[in-house]
Amino acid sequence: MRNSFFKIFILALIIAALGILSIYSSTYQKESATWQDIYKRQILWLIFGLVCFFLFARLNYRKLWDANYFIYGGALFLLFLVFTLGIIRLGAQRWLRFAWFNFQPSEFAKLAVIIFLARYFSRKSINDTSLLSGKFGIFRGIILPFIFVAVPMFLIIEQPDLGSGLMLMLVFVGLLYLTNLRLKYIYTLLVTMILPLPLFWNLLHDYQKKRLLVFLNPNIDPLGAGYTIIQSRIAIGSGGFFGRGWLRGSQSQLYFLPESHTDFIFATFAEQWGFIGGALLILLYYLIIRQGFLIAQRTQDAFGRYLAYGISLLLALQVFINIAMNMGLAPVVGLPLPMMSYGGSSMLVTFIALGILVNIDRTRNVF
């Protein structure tokens, strides 16, 4: 029990520390003091994150069951708030201004939706203790939860934040699959989602279309939309086997790579530490996710299990999509790399999620 807590804590701490090193390296050449101090803010966020981690590791996760509707409602409220009060940065309206920091509700919404889904699928039948989800029909199995996911997802996509929105959908499908829902339903869902995709094409923003086209061929717009992918691939590739060394990444430090401290932090890291460092980082992420899956498998409580699966899946998908996007294997979508990228919301939410995960493992024996 203490074991998983300790492992996750150490792994997360290492990853976050590597993140801070990378943020430091990507900003230390910049002129203004605010930029150069950005790693200090990240340290602060890490401390907050750790506090949240310990807090949620102590807090019985069953309380989330009770607070579930508040959490979900709160997330929706915040997302609405973004529409009306949100501040615009980099052409997207994703942030809410709080006292002294900007908060990104979509990060929070991901977790809220997972908690909601875990609760939804873990209702027990009154007659026996088995789960209802196995017996759900198409309405209660797919349509109803889909609506609950679709509302925040729509709000997020409209921000616009296509990456986080699609992330929600992927986690939803993953969880559906894990709830032993009939495959037939899941296929139906997938088909109904994929078929109208060509129609959605016209609903996409120009920059989103461009990003997708550029993903297919970055050279169509080397100085515009393709620039980031090209520079990111150069950054990663130039690292070679052993990397260029700490503070010697010319791509990230000389500003050739945009967003080198947030979404493209993996490129910053891999440029300096090469294949060795990059592979190690991927392994660290895998280990932490594996812990999540192990916890889920150990947990008897259905709510706890789905929660653990959901959190692990969320982490796994975010890490995969972000790194794949860094390497040009996935389209550029605005997804941070959990625990590494600069940004308070993502850091806090990730550590809360990890705290919940640890707590599930700690509490399961109580049942």
Next chain:
Amino acid sequence: MERKHIINFIVIFLFFLLAAGLFNLDVRQGQKFRRLSDSNCIRLISQFGSRGNILDRNGKIIVDNKISYDVMILPQEKEDVERALALISRVLGVGIKELKIEFKKNFVSSSVPVCVVANIKPTDAIVLGEYKIEQPNIIVTSKPLRHYPYGSLAAHAIGYLNEIDRWRLTKLEDYGYKTKDIVGFGGVEEKYDYYLRQEEGGLSVEVNHRGKFTRVLGFEPPRNGKDVRLTLDLSIQKIVEEKLEGKKGSVILMDPYTGEILAMASFPGFNPAIFVNKKTKQIAALFHDSDAPFLNRAIAASYPPASIFKVVVASTALELKKVNTSTTFLCQGQTMVGARKFKCWDTHGPQDIFQGIAHSCDVYFYKAGLLSGAQNIHDYALKLGLAHQSGFDLAQETAGFIPSPLWRKLNKFQNWYDGDTANLSIGQGECLVTPLQAVNLMAVFANRGYLLTPHIVKAVGEVDLSARKNKAVAVPLKKKTVEVVASGLRRAITDPKGTANVLSSLAVKVAGKTGTAQVSRGSTHAWFTGYFPQERPQYAICVFLENGGPGYAACVVAKQIIEEMYNQRLI
């Protein structure tokens, strides 16, 4: 399989995919991306060294460099360029249209500065420098450019600078020459280019995505070229060019003991500065000029020597004992050689060798030549430095030509007749001699019997080259022969009927020989070649005027030169 395992496998697969992708980028394509990364952020800024100066024998500058200021524009934003051009046009008073044309012509890419105005005044450069803050995309760079303080002075000996051509590039690539290099063409600039040429240094700097400097990676200081010191004497060269001005031909003055060329002029000439300023029209006009202004007539062109060749015939006849100082021939204005009548240019009556040389009597030399034999004359001509390159240190020297019976037989399958010998004896027919050979021939009689290797470069950098020049070769002539010919040469001036009598009025005692070469078209070539002062020669001189009339014309030029040199106390 349970669904949780499948999900687990999917996740493992995805992460494995990431590792594989990373391997592909880092290890498989790492080299390529490293290169791309370097080219992203490393820029080379070249710094120019200056080409070596060319100095005269006393170290006075003939050609040097001056700093030229060029105005460049960094073409990043279109409006910025427009504004910058407007500013430049206002400061320099150049039409904005011309600037725009120049900008378009020189544009390479948005990250490379474009030169819009080259070679502006230093004051303008300072003014433009003041706008650095308002208009940071204007860059004023300085680089050394060739500067010719005396314009076309000694242009042929010096040569000019231009962009390297294909032919030279293929030959010089191995020595580190690159396309677009500026190299010497003709003269010292070409021959000593390797020493004169500067080495471009440079700064390799790291820049960020905006091209802004971040740090210096390496620095190699530029290296200046070595100075080349010539044997030319600037003041003599000036006099010579002044007197030759307007007459097609060349003048050479040489030290008759060392072979150092003190002055070398060829007219028509050119101003090498037009290549620096890239005055394309003027350059094209010069290249198309039928008078061949780029031809160095002193070394690269050969002409019939006419009467100055009589010096060779006299030496041969004396040396072979066919004539002696008391031998006289009667000149009746003509003589018969075989069945053909050969004319003299005048009727001289009885002539001994001194008079023969002084009056340039053709009849005397027909007879002396026939007695000596053509092959012997040819052999002595070779010994006196004709018909082969003198070993002069500039390229383009031609060998000239002296015919001989043997050559005629071998190459033309024709016989040699006495008439040919008679023609050879007065330096006509197939004979060709360069002015440089003529002056070198005179030097033999000035220094009493030594054939020199003329040269024009005294030192390269700190290294004195005179020790490395070929030693003077003793010509196999008896002392008596040389003295007799030399006094004949003096008689040409002192004798009232001497062909160069016009020079007798000079305060300096001159010895020499005139020549009037018949040519198939146009008026005759005029030669005067000699040395002065006669007792203790300091200078050997050759004045050659292409289609310049009789030898008298050359004497007049020589007289003006020697007079001016005397006035300037150079003798």
